[in-house]
Amino acid sequence: MALRSLRANLFRSALTLLGVIIGVAAVVTMLAIGDGSKREVMQRIESMGTNLLLIRPGRGMRGGDSGVNLTTEDAELIAELPNVTAVAPERGTSSTLRFGNSDHRAMIQGVWPGFMETRDWQLASGTFITEADLASFAPVIVLGQTVAENLFPNGEDPVGRYVLVRNVPFEVVGVLAEKGANAFGQDQDDVAVVPLSTGFVRLFGQQHLDSITVKVADAAAVHHTEATIQELLAGRHSEDAFRIRNTASILETAEAAHNTFTLLLGSVAAISLLVGGIGVMNIMLVNVTERTREIGVRMATGARAGSILLQFNTEALVVCGIGGLIGVGLGLGAAAALGLVGMPVLFSFWPPILAFSFAFATGLLFGYLPARKAAQLDPVVALASE
Template sequence: MTALISLRDVTKTFHNGDFAVEVLHGISLDIAAGEFVAIIGQSGSGKSTLMNILGCLDQPTSGDYLIDGEPVAGFESDELAALRRRTFGFVFQSYNLIPTASARENVEVPAIYAGLPARDRQERAEALLGSLKLGDRLDHRPNQLSGGQQQRVSIARALMNGGRVILADEPTGALDSQSGEEVMALLRRMHGEGHTIILITHSREVAEAADRLIEIRDGRIVSDHARKARPSTEAAAGLKKAVKEGSAAIADVSEAVKMAFRALHANLFRTVLTLLGIVIGVGSVVAMLAIGTGAQNSVLDRISAMGSDLLLVRPSMANFRGGSGSFPVTLVPSDADAILDVPNVVFAVPEMTSSVTVRYGNIDYQTTANGTVPAFPRAKSWGLASGEFINQDDMDAYAPVAVLGQTVAKTLFLDGASPLGQYVLVNKIPFQVIGVMAEMGASAGGNDQDDVMLVPLSTGSMRLFGQRNVRTITVQVEDASAIDLTQDAIQSLLDERHKAEDTQITNMSSVREAFTETSNTMKLFLGSVAAISLLVGGIGVMNIMLVSVRERTREIGVRMATGARRRDILLQFLIEALVVSAIGGAIGVVLGLSVGALAQAFGMPVSFTAGPVALAFACSFLTGLVFGYLPARNASHLQPAVALGAD
């Protein structure tokens, strides 16, 4: 008959730098299915190392280890995990229960890694705990259970996947005498049901419960004698068949998510601090891009309203050496008339401005007077709210008429009184109000565009401004595709008229392109600043995961002992990092949208689009993935025996 477990000349050597210590020296041993074996030895005898090799938690340095006649040497880590999952159940002296999980959830762990459906594993866990008189403790956590109860939960976990071989490492060492007797009674009962029991102990009294005693001393077996004949293997064969039928391939991802939430909740304050970096980063990205896009769209809308078929002619400041507050005398109204004769020109609107004091009744108000021509509303895409605009007759007659902006009208004419037909004093000169412009609001620079009074250019030049030069001439072209040629023609015309290169022309389509490029650069800068917060948040995620791996090293060992593969451990800790990032990203999105809404309520232009929100959330998710990978990988590469021995 082939032995269930067979060791041939097994040695184990540990290395510490240049020093090598051989702990096991040529161990040879056969254990049949269904045996109850006690391995007894004092501390330092090598019995725990032997148990780790028997349970595939560690591998021998040399020699052969066979299970069911199959050599274990050369197995990959995932193959060893599958072997532990199918064959072994572990009962530890310190119980090694997961502190954040309930009794039922602890028992379910091996079945999770075996891929057993949730309902099936819950029913099996409840049945096992019920058979161990823990049916009323299903939802209790380890700190709510006595030592004996915790050990019974550990035994139920060992039986979850069938447990052909139960490896019990000092199972009574941390218990009082009565609880210890109850645990030994349970082990004897499992033996009677066909389980192979391997008991590791230093107590000869405990070892006397076994049918076979193997004594180990200084890494060598010094005695091996059976107290009873080896049992029939029929029951053990039944267990083997049951385990094969219950095995599966993958762990439950949804369970990994639940584990992640439990672990994060267990260190809630630390988790919240870690979330802050992600929240601030994502919130900054969403808010900054929303406000930046809103400001950009607002300015572009105004430029578009002016038209991409416009040219703005101004005096050149390159060679001007005038004093403070002066302006070069270059452009004159007749220049606008000459420009009208250039092919492809629809209109040319000259303007001159000056600060004036307007009085109505006992109200004085300082505003800007703008001398212009009848084509002004068309050039500026600015309509009338009431009345009429300046016409050519007003220009020819030097008529003292004015059209008020909304701010001036509301300031001078209180209680909503109509200003039409009323006279106002402009620098003590009476002007009749003939119209009120529609509301325009603030400009991109924050200036109030409605704080203006429009008068005929001829009247303003003679009565208000005391000068004949104009500040700007706005030109509209008929064919926008030929705007560059028209611009060159106008420039040549003015250079010839003035006998000097004293003017400059701005193409509004070029202004739009330049502004778009500048604003995109600014948004990129703002996004980069916000991304730094995400980077800080990512470092926080890595920090919490590294600390979590260190604090939960023993838990990782328990999971590996119960059948978790490297990718299961990697997935669990990676999901924890992703959960932190996803929660932080969601909160950050809400925060960013709230800041944007608040800015909008205060009158700032804000544009909410799905793109920046999706980008910010995706970045937070990617942050968790990138910064969570290294700690998760470190966790998955721990050796089971080393992890279980961690303090």
């Protein structure tokens, strides 16, 4: 009966379905985009490692006086602490690298051998900087993928070649594996690394560090290790001379922010579903008004009020159920299309189920009032209506 009623007014039924379809499709698509964005940011942050401590200069530590800056001595003392597996002090500068007729401007990082372990980075070819390179101030360099592709565009192997950095020849001993963009969208492969000691002497001109990255063995004890490092550096510098960031706390903050963002997207989409529900109620009220005589005939021939209530509620549920199914399919299709053009999307089981359930609940809620009005009609008055 409900399907026959929908077929009797196809155009009106289509308009009613449209509101529910758009609402459900919007919920499914928005939540897929929100979850996809969250996953991408979480993966980028996790690629840094969740057991890292990032030490940066604080106020008063950007000057040239090494007495008020992070130093390699700080890094050496941190490396001796318990629960610390690797320490990577870094100093960087932007400079142009040249090979033959090709040149490329990139970030040059002076590092220790522990850089690979703290960054969880692999080599594509060659070797990395060694302790011997560090001790001998060796003019060796390891290129990131972006730098290698720009300096050697014909696909030749950079290992064993010499590149110029500020007119200083550096031997390429290795090429880093591709890393991609970081959580802030910066190309991590647009970098070249040299021994920190060599960088101090030949490139940087100053002996202080930009940062110290510390990798801990037991992530559960990372907060205790952070407090130990805090106490150590506070004894060597002033309290506000450095900042320590815990990547686990960064991950938690980012996850909370994206959960809020996803909830916001879902709430905005749910409003359109609510509007669709109001449309269902309006159409059902029109149906009740137009079919008053039919209701009177049914009640006069023995139909109870509960039967009339069930009939009109069922019609509303059928409309929202069909609209919900079409909306879920349309939403998944729209999200898949967005994924093909490069937008991060993530499909999961619950958003379509929740969206369809909400559509079904909308039909039950907004279909009840028109059905109740129909069930309470006086049969005599209903039969006398035109």
